[in-house]
Amino acid sequence: MTTLTEPADAPEVQRTADLLRFATAGSVDDGKSTLIGRLLYDSKSIFADQLESVERVSKDRGNDYADLSLLTDGLRAEREQGITIDVAYRYFATPRRKFIIADTPGHIQYTRNMVTGASTADVALILVDARKGVLEQSRRHAYLATLLGVPHVVVCVNKMDLVDWSEDVYEAIRAEFSDFAARLRVPDLSFIPISALAGDNVVHRSENMPWFDGSPLLSHLERLHVASDRNLVDVRFPVQYVIRPQSHDARDYRGYAGTVASGVMKPGDRVLALPSGLETTIASIETAEGPVDEAFPPMSVTVRLADEIDLSRGDMLCRPANTPTVTQDLDAQVCWMDESVPLTVGRKYAIKHTTRWARAMVKDIAYRIDVNSGHREEGPAEIRLNEIARVQLRVTQPLFVDPYQANRQTGAFILVDEATNKTVAAGMIGSPAHGH
Template sequence: MDILRFATAGSVDDGKSTLIGRLLYDTKTAFSDQIDAVEKVSRERGDEHVNLALLTDGLRAEREQGITIDVAYRYFATPKRKFIIADTPGHVQYTRNMVTGASTADLALVLVDARKGIVEQSRRHAFLATLLQVPHIVLCVNKMDLVDYSEEVYQRIHEEFTAFAAKLRVPDLTVIPVSAIHGENVVTRSENMPWYDGPSLLHHLENVHVASDRNLIDVRFPVQYVIRPQSDEWHDYRGYAGTVAGGSIRKGDDVMVLPSGFTTKVKAVETADGEIDEAYPPMSVTIRLEDDIDVSRGDMICRPQNRPHVAQDVDAMICWMDETTPFRVGAKYAIKHTTRTARTIVKDLNYRLDINSLHRDEAATTLTLNEIGRVRLRTTVPLMCDEYSRNRSTGGFVLIDEATNRTVAAGMITEAV
C-alpha cells in the first residue's frame, strides 16, 4: 500500500484536532484505552460530546487552552492506503510549526468554520501550502451543523476560497462540507446534506492520486553513507546508501557523480531484502557502481545528461524560525541541504513577504519569528540543487545557528545563480 502524508491547517478553533480525532475514532484506529481515557476526561470537564480533539492534543497547555501548539503526528490505515497526519497549529505565532508539518505533505487539509467563513488564517495557511508546493488542497467547511446544514453558506465559502486559490495557482482543489463533531461527511456521507453530491473526506483521501506528484524524470540520489564492510567475506564490497530523491535508478544505468563529474554505470541496486530491479522516490537503497571512483557523503548521483545545478549562490524563500535572534544580512550560518552540510553567508534580503496581502516589502532589512522573505545566500562549497518547485527534496534546506545549534530557518530554493 502507498502512503499519503497530509497536514491540517486553518484558524484557531476551526476543529482540526476534532476532525483528526473523528477520523481515528470512526476508522477504529484509536486504541480502546485511549478512547476510554478521552471519554473520562470529557466527562470530568463537563463536555456535551466526547472531546475527540484530546486524541491528538497531548500537551497539558494544549488541553487547558483548547488549542494546538506542537505538531502532532498520528498514523492510521484503511484497506486501501496508509496515512500519516500532521496536526499543525492555527495560531499565527506557531506559523513555523505549520511550515514544519506541511513541508513533507502530499495534501493539505484547510479547515474553515462555516459560521466565520474564510478568515485571515485560512488565507495564510493556504498560501503557505502553495509556497511549500503541496500539490493537493482540500477545503473542509466544518461545523455545518451550526448553520443548519445550509447549502447557501457552503456555496458562498466555496466561491470565495476558489477565487482566492486562483491567485495562488493551486493545482488540485476539493471542497467538502463536514461536521467533525458529529462525523458527517468525514467517513460516511451525511444524510443532512443531500445537496452535496461529492465524496466523503475519507473516500477522497483514499483515492486522491499522488504517485504522479513525485519527480520520476530527474535522477537524484544524495549519498548519505558509504558502506565498506571490514571483513574478509565482503572486502570488495563498496555501496552507497541513501534515499532516492528523484527519478528511477536501474542496474546498468549510466550515472555521474557530482561534484567530481566522474561517470560510471550502476552495478546493482540493493535493499535490506536483497537486490531489486528498480529504485524510485522515496525508497531507501544502496547503490553499487562498476568503477571504484571517489564518492563520499554529500555527493550526488545523477544522469550525465540530466544534472542538477551546481552552485554556490542561491536565491531562496525562507521562513524564519528563531524567536531570539532576527535574520540579518551578513550573518553566517550552517546550511543543511540533502546530505551535504556547509557554511553560508547572507548576501542580500530582496524583500519581506506579507503573507496576508501578498505585498512585497523591498525596504525590509531583517526577518523576525515566522516572517517569510526572499534572500540570496553564498555557500562555502557548491550545492547540487534544483528549484524547489521541481524537486522538494533537492530544493529544500535548513539554516542552523552554529553557536546554539538551533534550526533558525527553513528554505526553498527558487533559483541557482
C-alpha cells in the same frame, strides 16, 4: 531540529500511488484535532482501549460526548492547556489507501510548523470555522500550501452544525476563499462542508446537508490522484554514509548508503557522481532485507558501483543526461523561524541541503511577502519570526540543487544558527534564471 522531512519512524512505503500524505491547517480551535480523531474513529483505525480512554477523559471534563480531539493532542500538559503545539504525525489506512497525516497547529506563531508539516504533503486540508469565515490564518495557510508546492488543497468548512447547516453560509465562504485562491495558482481546490464533532461529511455522507452533492472527505481523499513520483527530475541520490566493513572477508566492499530523493535506480544503470563528474555503472542495490532490482523514493538503500570512485557524505549520484545545478549562489524563499534574532544581510549560518552541510552568508533580502495580500515589500532591513522573504545566499561549497517546484528534496534546505544549534529558517530554492 526542524527538517523538511517525515519522521524517522514513518512506515515503509510501497511504490504505489496508494499512499496519500496530507497536512491539516487552520486557526486556533477550528477543530483540526477533532477532525483527525473523527477520521481515525470512523475509519476504524483506533483500538477500543484508545476510545475507552478518550471517553473516560471526556467524561472527567464534564463532556457528554467523546472528545475525539484527545486522540491527536500530544502531551498531557498541552491537553490541559487546551492547545496543540508542534507537528504530530499519524498513520492510518482504509482498504483503498494508506494515509500519513501531519497535524499542524493553528496559532499564527507556529507558521514554521505548517511549513514543516506541509513540505512533504500531497494535500493540504484547511479548516475554516463556519461561524468565523475566512480569517487571516486561512489565507496564510493557503499561501504557504502553494509556496510549498502542495498540489491539492481541500477547504473543510467545519462546525456547520453551529450555523444550522446553512448552504448560504457555506457558499459565502466558498466564494470568498475561491476569490483569494485564484491569485495563488492553486492547482486543485475543493470545498466540503463538515461537522467534525458530529461526523457529518467526514467519513459518512451528511443527512443534514442534502444540498451538498459532493463526496464526504474520506471518499474524496481516497479518490484523489497522486503522482507516484511528484518530482520532475530524474535520479537524485544524496550519499549519507560510505560503508567500508572492517572484516577481512569484506575488505573490497564499498557501498554508498542513502535515501532515494527521486527517480528509479536499477543495477546496470549509468550514473554520474557529483562533484567529481565521473561516470560509472550501478553494480548492485541492497536493503536491510537483501538485494533489490530497483530503488525509488523514499527507499533507504546501499548502492554499490562498478568502479571505485571517491564519494563521501554530501556527494550525489544522478543520471549523466539529467543533472542538478551545481552552485554556490542560492536564490530562495525562506520562512524565518527564529523568535529572538531576525534575518539580516551579512549574517552567517550553517546550511543543510540533502546530506551536505556548509556555511552560508545572507547577501541580499530582495523582498518580504505579505501572505494575506501577496504584496511584496522591496528591500526590507530584516525578516522576523514567521515572515517569508526572497533572499540570496552565498554558500562556502557547491550544492547540487533543483528548483523546489521540480524536486522537494533537492530544492529545500534549512539554516541553522551555529551558536545555538537552532533551526532558524526553512528554504525553497527558485529556478536558476528567474526563481519562483
